[in-house]
Amino acid sequence: MAIVSVCRGTKSGGQAFAECLADRLGYPVVGREILQAAAFDLGVSEADLTQQFERAPRRWDRQAAARRVYVVGVQAALAEHVATGNLVYHGLAGQVLLRGLPAVLRTRLVAPFAERVRTLAEHDDITQEAAERYIREVDATRTRWVKMMYGEHIDDPALYDVVINLATMSIEAACAITVATLEQPEFTVTDEARGALEDFRLACRVKRALVTAPDTRGLPLEAVAHAGVVEVSGTAPLLSTGETGDRIAEISGAVLGVKQVRLKLQWFDPYP
Amino acid sequence: MAIITISRGTMSGGRAVAQCLADRLGYPCLGREVLQTAARMLGASEETVLHKLQTPPGLWDHVTRERQAYVVAAQAALAAHCTTGSLVYHGLAGQLLLRDVPGVLRVRLIAPVAIRVQAILAQHSRTNHVAAERFIQSVDRQRRRWVRRMYGVEINDTSLYELTINLESITLATACVMIAELARQPHYEVTADTRQRIQAFAADCDRRVTEVIGPRAGQHPASGEGA
Numbered sequence: 001m002a003i004v005s006v007c008r009g010t011k012s013g014g015q016a017f018a019e020c021l022a023d024r025l026g027y028p029v030v031g032r033e034i035l036q037a038a039a040f041d042l043g044v045s046e047a048d049l050t051q052q053f054e055r056a057p058r059r060w061d062r063q064a065a066a067r068r069v070y071v072v073g074v075q076a077a078l079a080e081h082v083a084t085g086n087l088v089y090h091g092l093a094g095q096v097l098l099r100g101l102p103a104v105l106r107t108r109l110v111a112p113f114a115e116r117v118r119t120l121a122e123h124d125d126i127t128q129e130a131a132e133r134y135i136r137e138v139d140a141t142r143t144r145w146v147k148m149m150y151g152e153h154i155d156d157p158a159l160y161d162v163v164i165n166l167a168t169m170s171i172e173a174a175c176a177i178t179v180a181t182l183e184q185p186e187f188t189v190t191d192e193a194r195g196a197l198e199d200f201r202l203a204c205r206v207k208r209a210l211v212t213a214p215d216t217r218g219l220p221l222e223a224v225a226h227a228g229v230v231e232v233s234g235t236a237p238l239l240s241t242g243e244t245g246d247r248i249a250e251i252s253g254a255v256l257g258v259k260q261v262r263l264k265l266q267w268f269d270p271y272p
Numbered sequence: 273m274a275i276i277t278i279s280r281g282t283m284s285g286g287r288a289v290a291q292c293l294a295d296r297l298g299y300p301c302l303g304r305e306v307l308q309t310a311a312r313m314l315g316a317s318e319e320t321v322l323h324k325l326q327t328p329p330g331l332w333d334h335v336t337r338e339r340q341a342y343v344v345a346a347q348a349a350l351a352a353h354c355t356t357g358s359l360v361y362h363g364l365a366g367q368l369l370l371r372d373v374p375g376v377l378r379v380r381l382i383a384p385v386a387i388r389v390q391a392i393l394a395q396h397s398r399t400n401h402v403a404a405e406r407f408i409q410s411v412d413r414q415r416r417r418w419v420r421r422m423y424g425v426e427i428n429d430t431s432l433y434e435l436t437i438n439l440e441s442i443t444l445a446t447a448c449v450m451i452a453e454l455a456r457q458p459h460y461e462v463t464a465d466t467r468q469r470i471q472a473f474a475a476d477c478d479r480r481v482t483e484v485i486g487p488r489a490g491q492h493p494a495s496g497e498g499a
Contacts, residue, residue: 163436173457
């Protein structure tokens with residue numbers, strides 16, 4: 001049992017690879033469903049949410065706070081699936097949303113540009129030039145998105161556990177080596193790994209509650225969970241009413257599965 | 273049977289993966305032996321060949337094309353070993369020296385500098401952390417520039433390899449299993465046709481070696497540039 005995230009450029013064979021893996025392993029495969037679930041949880045349309053993931057932020061991004069809400073929402077929706085221990089995820093940004101988790105194999109598929117253009121032109125019945133332009137645009141946007149949101153380059157192999165080049169390799173061969181990899185001990189979901197996945201889910205739930213609550217929406221807060229104990233860190237305004245800390249603790253404490261909340265906040269004066 | 277090249281940074285665990293793979297598949301495992309053969313061909317020292325395949329060429333190399341002689345000799349030495357149809361090569365630039373050979377399984381191993389520094393410290397007790405890190409960065413920089421200047425590509429470009437494995441999260445044993453599984457796939461099987469093409473490639477390499485270094489074979493080419 002393990003979790004596989006598949007990152008790929010458009011028309012690089014990612015969906016076929018994910019389906020092949022799901023067939024061989026008997027795991028559920030999710031992609032767009034995560035965006036749909038996140039949109040439902042956040043009460044926004046799927047189109048709005050997709051746009052926030054597909055469009056790269058500008059250097060002076062006026063929507064940074066709103067974008068963070070969407071990213072946290074998607075991560076929380078993904079965490080709900082991940083906690084079950086068996087999953088093939090071929091949606092957006094899996095390599096960064098699931099970073100640092102045990103029993104997760106982060107794969108990237110690369111395919112020759114000409115091959116991707118040909119596939120898109122045939123599939124959508126468009127000209128080679130239009131297909132080429134579209135793929136370049138989508139690639140550039142995704143590269144900018146990862147760079148602006150996480151400061152990483154999407155092509156950096158260090159972001160993944162394995163990068164598979166489909167120039168000479170068939171989807172079946174890529175699938176076979178991935179299955180062989182998942183049979184190795186480090187990808188077994190042990191009790192310890194399951195605990196870490198559940199902690200991740202709880203931390204994501206708390207972050208989602210904090211970014212969606214009106215009182216804490218704009219605050220840069222992070223949450224880490226361990227066995228039901230959640231530690232919330234970040235910066236918060238020091239108000240004369242002294243209510244901010246209480247509200248953060250109250251919102252976090254109301255999340256299903258939280259037993260205790262610890263605050264590790266740095267206070268700042270909002271009216272210096 | 274397959275031909276596998278393993279490219280990696282210094283102290284990234286490439287030799288251990290190559291040895292594991294060779295044991296698992298029953299293939300010969302080669303690294304610096306290829307450089308030794310090339311050195312014998314050129315009548316040069318192994319250190320000179322290593323230097324020429326690792327440090328980026330300067331302006332003078334472009335004028336004399338001396339560097340090319342070392343590359344061709346290394347290519348010929350490696351091609352000769354490939355004619356058997358099964359090989360694990362973990363030496364320098366295998367993915368580029370064999371880029372004209374069909375069906376070669378090219379693997380790149382990456383590991384964070386911190387892990388590589390620890391590997392150096394474990395082997396060399398008299399060095400320190402700063403020196404080890406500086407050494408790794410220096411070798412990485414040289415190899416990166418060598419590949420860029422000689423072939424016009426980036427050493428970390430994932431499209432140069434069939435598989436890029438991150439040893440920060442994947443164990444050596446798992447990397448070995450993964451590559452062995454891929455080597456069993458039909459595309460990388462050395463067929464009779466592939467073998468003929470490899471033999472033709474090896475013969476071509478031999479011819480180029482004679483062309484490039486023929487008149488000077490057995491001499492020490494490096495003596496001409498005072499290196």
